Amino acid sequence: MSTSPSPALPTPWWHAGVFDYSKIELFVMRLLFSALIFETIKWETAPYKTQRNPTGLAHFFDFTWLAEHPPGLFWQAVTIAGLAIYVLGLLPAIGLAPICTFAVMIGTLVCSKAMHHSWQLVTLIALAQFLVYAWPRGKPNFFKPTLEVHRLAIYASTVVFAASYVVCGIVKLVNSDFQWIHKVPFLSVQLLKSNWSSYYDTLEPVAPWLTQATQLIVDYPNLARLFFGAGLLIELGAFVILISRKWAFFGGLTIIALHLSISVVMQLNFWYHIVAALIFLVNVPGLKRTFARSR
Numbered sequence: 001m002s003t004s005p006s007p008a009l010p011t012p013w014w015h016a017g018v019f020d021y022s023k024i025e026l027f028v029m030r031l032l033f034s035a036l037i038f039e040t041i042k043w044e045t046a047p048y049k050t051q052r053n054p055t056g057l058a059h060f061f062d063f064t065w066l067a068e069h070p071p072g073l074f075w076q077a078v079t080i081a082g083l084a085i086y087v088l089g090l091l092p093a094i095g096l097a098p099i100c101t102f103a104v105m106i107g108t109l110v111c112s113k114a115m116h117h118s119w120q121l122v123t124l125i126a127l128a129q130f131l132v133y134a135w136p137r138g139k140p141n142f143f144k145p146t147l148e149v150h151r152l153a154i155y156a157s158t159v160v161f162a163a164s165y166v167v168c169g170i171v172k173l174v175n176s177d178f179q180w181i182h183k184v185p186f187l188s189v190q191l192l193k194s195n196w197s198s199y200y201d202t203l204e205p206v207a208p209w210l211t212q213a214t215q216l217i218v219d220y221p222n223l224a225r226l227f228f229g230a231g232l233l234i235e236l237g238a239f240v241i242l243i244s245r246k247w248a249f250f251g252g253l254t255i256i257a258l259h260l261s262i263s264v265v266m267q268l269n270f271w272y273h274i275v276a277a278l279i280f281l282v283n284v285p286g287l288k289r290t291f292a293r294s295r
Contacts, residue, residue, distance in 0.1 A: 016242040018148075018155040025286040026150045027087070032279045033157075034083040037099055037126050040119035040272055042110055045070040051112035063109040071102060090144055092153070093133035100130050119272050121164050125280075128156040157280050158248060162238045165255070169235030181229045185221040188214035213268070227261075234258050241281055245290040252281025 021029075045066040051058045071079075079098040086095030103123040111120075132153040136145055145153075172180045217224045234254055241251035255277050259270045283290065 016244075018151050019158075019245050019248070020289070021151050021154055021286065022289060023147065023150075025283060025289070026147075026154060027089070028285045029154055029279055029283070030087045030089070030092075033125070033276075034087050034099075036272065036275050036279065037103060037122050038079065038083060040122045041099075041103055041106055043071055043076060043102075043106070045106055045109060048109050048113050051109065053112055055108060055111040057104070057108050058112040061108075063105055063112070066106060066109055071106075075102070089150060091142070092145060093130060093142065096126060096130040096133065100126050121161065122272050122276060124160045124164060125157045125276065128160045129153040132156050154280065158241060161276065161280060162241050165235045165238035169232055169238075172232060172235075180232060181225050184225045184228045185217055187224070187228070188217040231258055231262070245283070245286070248281045249283070249287075249290055252277040252283075255281070 047067070049064055049067040051062065051064060057063075075098070079102060082095040082098040084095070086092045100123075103119075103126060107119065107123055132149065133145060136142075136149045136152075141149070176183050238251065238255070241248040256274050259274050263269045278284070
């Protein structure tokens with residue numbers, strides 16, 4: 001007696017998996033991301049002559065030679081050429097190699113002199129994609145990766161996005177002995193210290209938003225706790241963007257709203273994060289597919 005196969009059980013919502021991006025979505029994401037990461041790199045490295053506060057690889061390597069020999073038009077052209085073949089989906093690991101190299105070296109040098117972290121997320125996304133393309137799972141095709149490998153590379157970008165925000169929230173809690181929300185008013189002191197420290201390093205004027213932001217925190221401590229507490233919850237819950245395309249879409253809008261509110265209240269802008277969220281999470285070219293499919 002023949003038996004019919006059992007119907008497949010629906011995948012639980014907590015079993016995240018690679019999203020079903022189309023070829024055109026993947027192409028647009030690679031195109032927009034290549035423009036974003038090239039824009040984030042501070043090619044003019046001459047002002048960064050010291051590694052006063054070594055960060056990351058700066059503990060082991062001296063990158064101050066970049067201040068004497070900034071990457072000129074030749075190396076920028078090489079980087080653009082690499083990004084072009086990356087966008088086309090051909091030899092993407094080789095295409096990403098120059099941009100990843102300069103992003104890491106220059107980013108490390110800049111962060112080792114004064115705290116700048118608004119573009120670190122973009123660099124991490126590039127490194128994640130590079131690793132996926134350099135060591136693809138399944139049957140490798142180094143020259144022209146399969147659709148599955150391209151999807152995995154973009155999904156890895158989403159994983160990095162989620163991890164960056166969750167880790168940021170956890171660090172806030174751990175470093176404050178889990179009293180971060182209670183200690184929010186002390187942020188005014190930290191803001192003043194970090195910004196004036198940068199001033200003494202570079203002699204660049206302190207940002208005009210500093211006085212306004214610190215005064216608001218001091219004058220309205222409970223409102224500040226509510227505002228920053230909501231931001232902390234968004235960071236800790238950022239992992240939900242891995243559940244499905246719909247969760248990524250709404251999570252992306254929430255993250256964008258968070259950064260826009262910070263820009264309005266504190267004049268502290270994270271435009272690179274906003275653009276990255278638009279590219280990988282909101283994914284405008286894929287909206288029809290997002291709301292037509294479950295993953």
